Amino acid sequence: MPNMIEPEHSRTNEYRITGSVEDSSPTTYGFVGTGEITAALVEGLHAGEAEPPVVFLSPRGRDVGRALAQRFEGVHVCGSNQEVLDNATTIVLGVRPPVAHGVVTQLRFRPHHVVLSAVAGVPLAQLYDWAAPVGRIVRAVPLPQSESGRGLTAMYPENAVARELFGRVGGLLVPEHEAALEAISAATATFAAHLDHLTTIAGWMAEHGVDHESATTYTRHVFGQLGRSLLRNTESLTELADRHTTPGGINEQVMTELRNEGVPQAVRQALDRVLTRLRE
Ligand SMILES: NC(=O)C1=CN([C@@H]2O[C@H](COP(=O)(O)OP(=O)(O)OC[C@H]3O[C@@H](n4cnc5c(N)ncnc54)[C@H](OP(=O)(O)O)[C@@H]3O)[C@@H](O)[C@H]2O)C=CC1
Numbered sequence: 187m188p189n190m191i192e193p194e195h196s197r198t199n200e201y202r203i204t205g206s207v208e209d210s211s212p213t214t215y216g217f218v219g220t221g222e223i224t225a226a227l228v229e230g231l232h233a234g235e236a237e238p239p240v241v242f243l244s245p246r247g248r249d250v251g252r253a254l255a256q257r258f259e260g261v262h263v264c265g266s267n268q269e270v271l272d273n274a275t276t277i278v279l280g281v282r283p284p285v286a287h288g289v290v291t292q293l294r295f296r297p298h299h300v301v302l303s304a305v306a307g308v309p310l311a312q313l314y315d316w317a318a319p320v321g322r323i324v325r326a327v328p329l330p331q332s333e334s335g336r337g338l339t340a341m342y343p344e345n346a347v348a349r350e351l352f353g354r355v356g357g358l359l360v361p362e363h364e365a366a367l368e369a370i371s372a373a374t375a376t377f378a379a380h381l382d383h384l385t386t387i388a389g390w391m392a393e394h395g396v397d398h399e400s401a402t403t404y405t406r407h408v409f410g411q412l413g414r415s416l417l418r419n420t421e422s423l424t425e426l427a428d429r430h431t432t433p434g435g436i437n438e439q440v441m442t443e444l445r446n447e448g449v450p451q452a453v454r455q456a457l458d459r460v461l462t463r464l465r466e
Contacts, residue, residue: 213239215351216274218267218289219281220247220254223304226333227278228254228261230355233335242273267293276347279303287316295320300347302326306371307464310342310364324348325364327371332356342367372460376453384409 215231217224220243232238240260243251244267251263264270267289271277275298281289286305295301295317302324303313313323326341326348337356341348344360352358361367384405391401419426431438444450 213350214242214274214276215239216242216244216264216270216277218244218270218277218279218293220244220251220263221280221282222250222330223328223332224278224280225250225254226330226337227280227328227351227355228258230332230335230337231351232258233333234354236354240274242270244270271295271299275299276351277301278351279305281305283307290316293317297321300324300345302341302348302351304328307368307466309465322347325367326352327367327374328352328355329374340367340370368461368464372457372464375457375460379453379456 217228224243224247228241228243231241238258238260241254241258241262243254243261243263245251245263245265246267248263255261255263262273264273271293277295277299279286279290279301283305286308290313297319299317299320300322301313301317301320304326305313306327308325310323310325313325314320317323322345324341324343324345324347326339328339329337331337332339332352332355335355337352338359339352339356340359340361341352342361342364349358359370361370388398388401388405391404392398396404416426421429427441431441
């Protein structure tokens with residue numbers, strides 16, 4: 187089956203939680219690691235029309251957790267990571283990779299737990315080993331835009347529980363292999379470089395007489411609109427580039443010069459190194 191992209195929110199209740207938490211209880215989610223991505227997901231779960239789930243947060247990331255608990259009625263900060271597991275059957279792992287082993291191996295997972303791991307670079311086999319006798323583990327690459335329900339979460343493998351949670355905060359992308367999920371995860375490393383490229387363009391304009399604020403406003407507008415047309419358009423990226431390229435024109439000139447300078451190759455090599463780093 188080809189990759190599946192579902193840009194529309196999936197608000198169907200395919201899943202009822204079963205296990206030690208009572209079957210009739212509302213959906214409960216636990217988050218271990220209460221940082222940037224957990225905050226985005228919890229915000230997103232409260233942004234839609236669907237009834238927000240009950241959420242249990244780990245105590246680390248105190249300020250983020252406290253702020254979320256103050257704003258949303260069903261959000262609770264637990265006294266320990268284990269308390270999160272004891273209260274929820276769906277557990278989102280939102281700690282940074284270097285601490286993941288220590289955090290996960292100290293917890294008592296049970297067969298009814300479904301773990302959705304946002305931790306970059308830790309393979310499923312490793313996670314199953316650390317979290318035995320956990321029921322199911324799904325790796326995911328949520329995006330900060332989940333905060334407003336506009337995420338596009340890549341996840342592997344297909345899983346109804348993961349679909350329920352991530353579908354509430356945006357679209358889903360389910361690659362066919364774990365290796366493909368890792369490539370998607372690596373690609374997220376290009377965001378800052380992309381913005382830096384825009385900074386270079388605005389800075390260059392400022393160096394050539396455009397006041398700094400106008401240069402920034404202009405760059406934001408042009409590339410913001412380009413981003414919108416990327417979302418609306420079904421043409422391939424190559425076709426879109428062609429549409430902006432008049433033969434012999436100045437767009438073609440810059441693209442050709444950057445290609446000749448090895449920019450695409452440098453991007454590929456940087457991504458290769460990110461992928462290697464993630465897999466180490
Ligand atoms: N940010 C993003 O856009 C994305 C992030 N990810 C992945 O999600 C994970 C989290 O990223 P992000 O949210 O940005 O990271 P943050 O650093 O913002 O959050 C990590 C959180 O983990 C907490 N933490 C540290 N040690 C423990 C522990 N022993 N027990 C419980 N919690 C602990 C930290 O608490 P404290 O503040 O007290 O140190 C912090 O709140 C990473 O593995 C990253 O690869 C994946 C996709 C996108």
